[in-house]
Amino acid sequence: MLEQDIERVLFSEEELDKRVSEIAAEINRDYAGKEPMLISVLRGSFVFMADLTRKIEVPCTIDFMSVSSYGKGTTSSGQVQITKDLSDDIEGKDIIVVEDILDSGNTLSYLLELLRARKPASMKLCTLLDKPDRRVKEVHVDYSGFTIPDEFVVGYGLDYAEKYRNLPYIGILKPRVYGGEG
Ligand SMILES: O=P(O)(O)OC[C@H]1O[C@H](OP(=O)(O)OP(=O)(O)O)[C@H](O)[C@@H]1O
Ligand SMILES: Nc1nc2[nH]cnc2c(=O)[nH]1
Numbered sequence: 001m002l003e004q005d006i007e008r009v010l011f012s013e014e015e016l017d018k019r020v021s022e023i024a025a026e027i028n029r030d031y032a033g034k035e036p037m038l039i040s041v042l043r044g045s046f047v048f049m050a051d052l053t054r055k056i057e058v059p060c061t062i063d064f065m066s067v068s069s070y071g072k073g074t075t076s077s078g079q080v081q082i083t084k085d086l087s088d089d090i091e092g093k094d095i096i097v098v099e100d101i102l103d104s105g106n107t108l109s110y111l112l113e114l115l116r117a118r119k120p121a122s123m124k125l126c127t128l129l130d131k132p133d134r135r136v137k138e139v140h141v142d143y144s145g146f147t148i149p150d151e152f153v154v155g156y157g158l159d160y161a162e163k164y165r166n167l168p169y170i171g172i173l174k175p176r177v178y179g180g181e182g
């Protein structure tokens, strides 16, 4: 069972639901009278995106982009690959980039620069988790769910070697799973 690979739960389903509601309330307030386009950075953000969008009450559109830099490891390769681009144009739109985690910053610094060049009317970043300890590229965050310690977390969309995305909570992986001690 997946549960046996989890050292401890960092955020329960209930805690995630409460925080996602709070973030959605901020967005609803900030975008009153506007029509934001929410851009989910796949694959990690799919669960957060689905929960967040269902709590957004202003009219909005959604799109998806797929980016990968971790492969099977627990540290960033630094090489960001776009594996699926957006379907729609973002020029003149008020976009909100939705991410599961900001860690080294490699993914988002690359992605935000690329999207900025397409001339959206405005661009904000919403990340569920922020792990500042391993940052190598500076990234400005507009909406952040939780600041977390330097531990490799999984669940609620986040994977290790493509597994654990289906866990309904966020947990810390036992080091033995990825070849560490424990
Ligand atoms: O700040 P960084 O160090 O760049 O790390 C953050 C990124 O890493 C993960 O994606 P990953 O490349 O593992 O792809 P995935 O979303 O398909 O899991 C996560 O979903 C973020 O996009
Ligand atoms: N699953 C997972 N993916 C990440 N990508 C960057 N940091 C992390 C992390 O802590 N866990």
Ligand SMILES: [Mg+2]
Residues within 6 Å of the ligand: 044, 070, 071, 159, 160
């Ligand atoms: Mg990953």
